[in-house]
Amino acid sequence: MKIVFLFLFSFICSQVVQAQKTGVLFAESEMKRFPEAWQLDHGKRLYFGYAQGVGCTAMLLAWKETGDRKYLDYVEQWADTIINEKGEIHLYKQETYNLDYINPGKILFDLYKETGKAKYKLAMDLLMKQLNNHPRTLEGVYWHKLIYPHQIWLDGLYMADPFMAQYAVTFDQPALINDVVNQFLVTAKRTYDFKTGLYYHAFDESRKERWADKVTGHSPNFWGRSIGWWFMALVDVLDFVPENHPQRPEIIKIIQGLGDTLPKYQDTNGLWYQVMDKPTYKGNYHEASVSSMFMYGYAKAVKMGYLNKKYLRIAEKAYEGIMKDLIVKNADGTLTLTKCCAVSGLGGRPYRDGSVGYYVNERIRDNDSKATGPFIMGCFYLGK
Template sequence: MLETKSVKDLWAAKTAASIMERTPKLYEENGHHGKWSYDYGVVLKGFERLWQATGDEQYAQYIQYNMDYFVQDDGSVRGYRMEEHNIDHLNNGKLMFGLYDRTGKVKYKLAADLLREQLVTHPRTSEGAFWHKQVYPYQIWLDGLYMGAPFYLEYLIRWEPEEELLNDVTKQFILCAKHTRDDATGLLYHAWDEKRVQPWSHSVTGQSPNFWGRSIGWFVMALVDVLELLPNHHPDYRKLVDIFTDTMAALRTYQDTTSGVWHQVVNEGDRKGNYLEASASSMIVYALAKGIRLGWLPREWEPVLNHAYAGLISEFVMETNQGWVNLYKNCQVAGLGGDTRRDGSYAYYISEPIKTNDQKGLGAFLLACTEYEYLMHAKA
């Protein structure tokens, strides 16, 4: 465990302090309370990782304060509607396990039960992969693996540890990689449409047309989080490790040689309009550091990690005179549905708004910093 004194001047602690001071209520924006959103879970998983690394209770209290706005005493969740069958809505559920362990309050277990129930009826492709959302039928998006799979696996290991159910988690990654991987680059396309009817889907492959950085970031974060939990004797464990190392090798090919980080559209670094993007780069750094720490990537990857981590700081971070951390160059959002503009084209991905201190980026950056600094401390 890291001593709090040793990390207070490192980027993880400074970022966490900036978030707590700027947004004590993550769910409140411009005086209005937000909806149950996966963004909070990304930020708060960073706080959970920092709490685990330091033992500093202020981080656990921040998680509980923000989740208690949503989780009611009977386990119901403010703003959550199961019938939407939106895989994004499961992401905050990951926090229920730590809250339940720390406080013993049954409401967190009941909330986890409620979210787990969604997966009983959540629609699937013909092979058993979860749709991204009810309103996006027959579609697998890379994003959804991070939103659903780590929560699903931890719930099963704790309360439904049948191996057949664990297979249902690993199958999600195997099917996703099968349908989204590009043989030429080793990269993963953002999404796949089983029916080949979406405007963005290839008529033969069903794949969307581009490699969006954050979607691949979601995928590799999901892989390391699931592999950390999955018993290494599970029959699919090695398959998931291979998917992870294969994807990381592909990302290494497209790492920007100067900055060490990654572009919004990963393989189009020299194309007009493309830019180095903070959230995707942070997610990849997190997966790199965790992959090295837990042994799925050999130590020969450390120079790649060090270059990437240095790039996160030099390319995206500005510290104010007050000591607040600002994270620049975050793509605000990029989806594949809802309007004709969201067509998965190169022009679409580079035209989406770029935001400072987007919660998805800040959360991924906090995770990356904590994981990297923990790894470096463990080496010392």
């Protein structure tokens, strides 16, 4: 018995160390293939994009975990280039009321603290001005974009609300926390499916979209990455919701519900499908971003005490599956993450109907930051 215990202990410890090493190697791989941060997610122009924000958030975690300032410098070079001395952001247009613009603003808190550059505070104020005026549903949740009126997307909770919560704490605006918490609780109510325990990608308050159920308003399927955004948003926002907030336990309860539900859809190889509850649908596949996001969500939720330590095994299985089935080691020593869904959404032109066939036929590519960023962060949280 003692020998078995020691073997298991040494195995777990070695896996923790290996996950940390993988996180470092993958961060360095991203920097090598994308020498400037605007190139993350295969960027073609200098842009304040949400996917670059995800990648740079991962780089800032790499800096904090390793102490190596090259990761901080990588992020700061991008921000310094894209934000002028007045705090104006290159190509940013507030009047589009697009929540995706908010996500890269998360990196500015660390940059402002480290550099003291006033322009980063001005840029955060600019983004907060958008949120102060951003259109909402009747229940107080932000529309995903002005071009998607009356719609809540799970993606949007990750894009905007942790930023607003951190702004509230950093700049002493506690009333904003109540707003944030309400948005999470309303979103949970409007997108949760009691039969599966999963969350629908989106909800249309008007019920006018072709993809929206005319009774419930929700979209028709469970897209893995949208639930990944949701899981990450939940574990991230609690960094800023005070311990004594009366509704904090309700957010933790949502996390615990996900903790119990998601393993039911985890395949034997540790991965999750692009459309989570349709594993046998032709063309459905084990997708990198959902598997990485859930790995991160579980690892952080356990680390922060929202989930019991037994749930760490779910994250470990995901890590093992990603390493075995989705990671390729290149001749130059870098790592590639394969089977990343490039993009998915609803409505627009051409019209995206939210069908299973739509989701499984969207473009697949390697090294998409919506997957690589969460993978790096998940590795570091597994290593904590």
